[in-house]
Amino acid sequence: MDGRASDLGLLLAAARHEVEGLRDDPRLGELRGNRGTALRCHVLDLFGAVEHRMAQEPSSTAPEPVRRAFARSLRQGIHMLRGAHAALPWLAATRVPNLNLGSLYMTEECARILVGTDVDLVVVPNPEYMYATTSWPFSAVIDNTPGFTLSTTRRPIVLNYPLSDSDRLLLHPIFAHELGHASADEHGLVGTVEAELDGDPSFTAALQQTVDDIAANWTAMPKTQISGMLRGGLRDWIEELLCDHLAIEASGPAFIWAFAMFVMPLSYGEPGSEHPPNTVRMRLALDHLARRGWRPYMERVAPGVTAWLDGIAGDASSHLDIQFAFLRDQLLSHAAVLQDAAIARAGAGSLDPAASEAAGEAAGLLSRLIMPVGLGDPLEGRAILLGGWEQAFREHGDSPPGMVRALTDRRLQDLIGKAIEMSTVAAAWEPET
Amino acid sequence: MTLLGREELERAIYEEEDLDRRLTITPLLERGQIGRGAVDLRLGTEFLLLRRTRRPGLDPGADSQQDVDEMQERVVVPFGDKLWLHPTHFVLAATLEFLRLPDDMGAYVGGRSSWGRIGLIVATAVFVHPGFRGCLTLELVNDGDSPIALSPGLRIAQLAIHRLDEPAPERNNEDEKYLAPVRPQPSRLASEQSDYDRLSTLGHALRSRLG
Numbered sequence A: 001m002d003g004r005a006s007d008l009g010l011l012l013a014a015a016r017h018e019v020e021g022l023r024d025d026p027r028l029g030e031l032r033g034n035r036g037t038a039l040r041c042h043v044l045d046l047f048g049a050v051e052h053r054m055a056q057e058p059s060s061t062a063p064e065p066v067r068r069a070f071a072r073s074l075r076q077g078i079h080m081l082r083g084a085h086a087a088l089p090w091l092a093a094t095r096v097p098n099l100n101l102g103s104l105y106m107t108e109e110c111a112r113i114l115v116g117t118d119v120d121l122v123v124v125p126n127p128e129y130m131y132a133t134t135s136w137p138f139s140a141v142i143d144n145t146p147g148f149t150l151s152t153t154r155r156p157i158v159l160n161y162p163l164s165d166s167d168r169l170l171l172h173p174i175f176a177h178e179l180g181h182a183s184a185d186e187h188g189l190v191g192t193v194e195a196e197l198d199g200d201p202s203f204t205a206a207l208q209q210t211v212d213d214i215a216a217n218w219t220a221m222p223k224t225q226i227s228g229m230l231r232g233g234l235r236d237w238i239e240e241l242l243c244d245h246l247a248i249e250a251s252g253p254a255f256i257w258a259f260a261m262f263v264m265p266l267s268y269g270e271p272g273s274e275h276p277p278n279t280v281r282m283r284l285a286l287d288h289l290a291r292r293g294w295r296p297y298m299e300r301v302a303p304g305v306t307a308w309l310d311g312i313a314g315d316a317s318s319h320l321d322i323q324f325a326f327l328r329d330q331l332l333s334h335a336a337v338l339q340d341a342a343i344a345r346a347g348a349g350s351l352d353p354a355a356s357e358a359a360g361e362a363a364g365l366l367s368r369l370i371m372p373v374g375l376g377d378p379l380e381g382r383a384i385l386l387g388g389w390e391q392a393f394r395e396h397g398d399s400p401p402g403m404v405r406a407l408t409d410r411r412l413q414d415l416i417g418k419a420i421e422m423s424t425v426a427a428a429w430e431p432e433t
Numbered sequence B: 001m002t003l004l005g006r007e008e009l010e011r012a013i014y015e016e017e018d019l020d021r022r023l024t025i026t027p028l029l030e031r032g033q034i035g036r037g038a039v040d041l042r043l044g045t046e047f048l049l050l051r052r053t054r055r056p057g058l059d060p061g062a063d064s065q066q067d068v069d070e071m072q073e074r075v076v077v078p079f080g081d082k083l084w085l086h087p088t089h090f091v092l093a094a095t096l097e098f099l100r101l102p103d104d105m106g107a108y109v110g111g112r113s114s115w116g117r118i119g120l121i122v123a124t125a126v127f128v129h130p131g132f133r134g135c136l137t138l139e140l141v142n143d144g145d146s147p148i149a150l151s152p153g154l155r156i157a158q159l160a161i162h163r164l165d166e167p168a169p170e171r172n173n174e175d176e177k178y179l180a181p182v183r184p185q186p187s188r189l190a191s192e193q194s195d196y197d198r199l200s201t202l203g204h205a206l207r208s209r210l211g
Helices: A005-023 A037-054 A064-095 A101-114 A174-187 A189-198 A201-217 A223-251 A253-263 A278-291 A295-301 A303-317 A322-333 A335-349 A355-367 A381-396 A400-407 A410-428 B006-015 B065-070 B193-210
Strands: A119-126 A132-135 A155-162 B024-026 B039-050 B072-076 B083-085 B090-100 B105-111 B120-124 B133-142 B148-150 B155-163
Touching (some): A005 A037, A005 A064, A037 A064, A064 A119, A101 A223, A101 A335, A101 A381, A119 A174, A155 A174, A174 A189, A174 A223, A189 A201, A189 A335, A223 A253, A223 A322, A223 A335, A223 A381, A253 A278, A253 A303, A253 A381, A253 A400, A278 A303, A278 A322, A278 A335, A295 A303, A295 A381, A355 A381, A355 A410, A381 A410, A410 B090, B006 B155, B065 B072, B090 B155, B105 B120
Parallel strands (some): A119 A155
Antiparallel strands (some): B024 B090, B039 B090, B083 B148, B090 B133, B105 B155
């Protein structure tokens, strides 16, 4: 029986062993500077929460349900402590950054714009070819330990990227999409969009109609369950699309170019349970860029690629199964709601099409193999990256294969990364008085 | 060749409109880096350290370029952090500034005496060719008895720029071993295999003549 004295003895000893083992790891030592400190506090909070749980050990005469609940609570804690081993290389990554420093600075700027200033961004290479984000990785235990008080309220965000992409600066606007997940979570953006949709009678009527159609023709599932399934899918798709829109606000067209290089080799119009079809994402992204005034710039620097992306977006209305078609149709018809939420969140931090002038200067310098920090005042990092794409089209071709060739151009991306690093340094530099 | 003084340096850096004729040193964080006959250069954020290995040593004639590269470890030291250079240790660094010399200018790089006086030897390729573009690789050795902390952004070297009597012919980009580098470059001696092959052939020929 779970909760016997011997079981509790094992669990208490195992929890203590895990905490002590982790605490002794030198990677959990004090950090210099600010980067990683909130994540470290979060890990220490996990230890504190588990120890707080351990201190609640019931007496040997406590009722059986109490002892079983205590055992479950410790098992959950031990499970998470074992997961915390993953945090040690994350902390190590803050001491010796693998990611290009220029990209790191630019990603921190995007985090400031999209999530807020009270953020600890930890960027970690991943052996799998995967971009992913995790915020508050151990909150499931910490937040569910009554009586335990957090030592940090600063949000730790762990951003994983494929190790092979550490110097592929042209792909790094994808980081802005990843930060979108933390932004949506921190600011309740999915709920904001859902509330807007629920306030629209055409949406609620379409939802009801779809539920009725599915119940009548496709499944014996109760209508409440069908409705819940559709709403769950809607929330997931809204979050993904919000992340795209937030990344566009932060990076402009550089996002859609990076996005196309990352996702189009993987799928086209196939929907996923959490991801809308790429055709739909492309359509909404292009609409957003057009609304924000980027279309003339895109047509000027990459007319061939813009036509290719238009072609993909043109297939957004292709046939989908009824539940996915409902999600697609509602999100396309409420595109402005998604855009509004992203625009409001990014505020003054949005990259404006006026940045295309600075991007042009950066591209001109890159064409001469000069690091594009700027001839006068330092150019803004995001404009340098945009100029990098501009030069990539010029040098490698305004076409999808040209974009792939650009991703292998190490020198171009080295120049972009170092320029972003140096423009950040130059902008922050305080001359001797 | 004429050494450029402060006024000429400022004109070449800030006032020349034609990018091909402009002396590009970017980012130049402070105008005060331009001295009477030289420009101070700062330490960048990337380093190449020699790894400890079980190999007997380095033989550029026998080792591949990959062997040479694998003996070096790239280390990034962000602003605000330090790299400690211990006595006798050697490290490759790069300048923070990216240079682009026009075709009528060459330059000499040297250490700053204030570093030399605490034992830090800053050597480099010394002469920078007209038309060079990139961050300069600096070879740093601690020749003193005490470890030295190196912080990115410190003024570490100086560049004396000379105007040539006549512009040097344009260099063919494809032929350059070190084109527009932004970080310290490892030695490319191992890629000069043909020299080693010829020396080996010559050695065999001479040995057989003697024997």
